[in-house]
Amino acid sequence: MPLLSWGLVMLPKLFINGFACLTGDAAPEDFAPFVEVRKLRRAEQISKNVLLCAFRALEQAQLKDTSHAKLGISLAMGAGALESTLKFMQSIVEDGDELSSPTAFASSVHNSTALFLSMFLGIHGPCVVTGQLDASFGAALLTAQQFLAKDMCEQVLVAVTEDVNPLLVEVLQKDPHVFDPFVYQPHLPATRLAGAWVVSKKPTAATQFVLDSIELSTTVDVRTQTQPLLPVHSCAHSVLLLANHLEQKKDFSLREQFAGTILKIAGKPYVCA
């Protein structure tokens, strides 16, 4: 029986019941089928991006109009809400401590994106956010498996969203080798990426794919073996690759090497027995 593994440890496989991916930013009109866009005025762009993906993934999973009480959220963010984080630091620099922006501070917390997902999708189940750069996506998948294994919910929205770090991009543009041995890949766009999957441990009427194998292995010496993909060094890169494979609707496997982690995923379209 095909199993998922992290190193030597085996876990049950995952079924994908809906998925969506976004390169770049969601436009206001994209939300028309789902929510009044004015309600999103306080959301940061990375929250809007992943929210749009989540709406589309839930629609595919046939969960658009049903109660989401038995849904959980496992959110992966590489470096968190960078735009807000930088905005908050900027407000301290420009306006001083006493006039720094409380809104930017609140939005800079990883959970602010989780809030927008839970609030606009009506999800009131378990929710955990992982923030560890490129290694976030694998850990988010693992968290989803754990939620399901412990029956904390019936399906999990695995969501990923990544911001651009203008500081890193500018530094790299001036000197592409500045972070050696980290690999600068100028052909990769410095853009936001987001993705969302609805996964379950048992197939549903909406199941499209089955992930037969997920393997996350680690290397010990991070300093000599790391190869983050800069400027898009983030967890969202593997999201993009996985989504591209799913779009093709055939058997697939992908392998991504990150800072001390290798992520391997293999799956195939699901056919109801």
Place this chain on the structure above:
Amino acid sequence: MSLKQVSIAGMGCVCACGNTAAETFEGALSGNALFELPADRITSTYTTKYPVFLVNPTTYQNKPADQTFSQFFFIRAAQEAFAQAGILPSQLTPSRVGVIVGSSVHSSFHCFQIYKQWRQNSLTSQDIAGLKNYLATPLAQWVSNYFGFTGPFQTIATACASGTDAIGLAKNWIETDLCDVVLCGGTDELTESPYDGFIRLLVSTPQRCRPFCKTRSGINIGEGAAALLLVNEQTAQKFQLPCQGYVLGYGNCCDGFHPTAPDPKGTGLQKALSFALQDAGKNANDIAFINAHGTASQANDSAEAIAFRAVLPQVPVWGSKSVTGHTLGAAGAIEAVLTLQALNKRILPATVGFSTPDEQLQLVPTQKQTTISKRFAVSDSLAFGGCNAAIVLGACDAA
């Protein structure tokens, strides 16, 4: 479910009221803690001064230059946990040891000094080295590498619930046989960003915080770390490890209500508490006390009071943030360490700073030190974004 499935072989802690787990509990009993105006490393220009709970500077005078305070605090706590367990990290099978660390500040791009230099077009080679270090070292992965483990790792960034989530997920990793051992906990250091941020959100107070008190006026932030070494039965038996207690249940539920305030009805927290009790196979009558999140903000204490009345009526409530401060991503882990020691010593401390019951809360926390006989307790955390987490812990003799 067997109580022996996930035991705690060792634990360590460093915070404003102690440099070890034992010292921290003594500090919780005495109320003594380092509560001072911000240290040199916080250069805020606020005219109103907001004291914070600080780790004693003598603790980190030998901190390696290439470690952040968050890393240093956690490693120190983890080494204490291994020492208490009487085992060396090298004795464990590396691929079967997982690491889960919760952190709020360290998970974010809070490179404030580097940011300032960048804005002034004056980035130095030292700043670049700092950025490189940031790229190379997601926290849990760095900890895993530090001890030579090769099992799974996860840095939890669920803000102030991160420490509790780390312990709860670690329990699940062992129960589902992902690992034999998980080093888990939380760590956070004080920086200008949370210091300014909480003041600007109008939830900080220049006075010492008073959890659940009618006169409460807000929170005091703090710093520190706590680490717990969770092991499965086979590992405990193989190495004849001591038992400091058990992690029995974990629950988590989001409110979906507000960016910085909890659902005033505590709905998500009620679900998290209920799931944790169900997971542990316990009910309210089994619980000796609750170590509350108890930040002493109006909204937090009110939501918790409602949730406790609904799910754990009549169970004593202890607030400990008036001796540790609100240590953000470390809070849940530090409070778990305090909770376990209270259970093991059969002593329930008073809630320092509490003086006047708040009729609206209908909750009076512990006012004096008492003895307890029940062998289980609950510790809960609430976070920005409406994330709620709860764990059920058992005393070392609960099996």
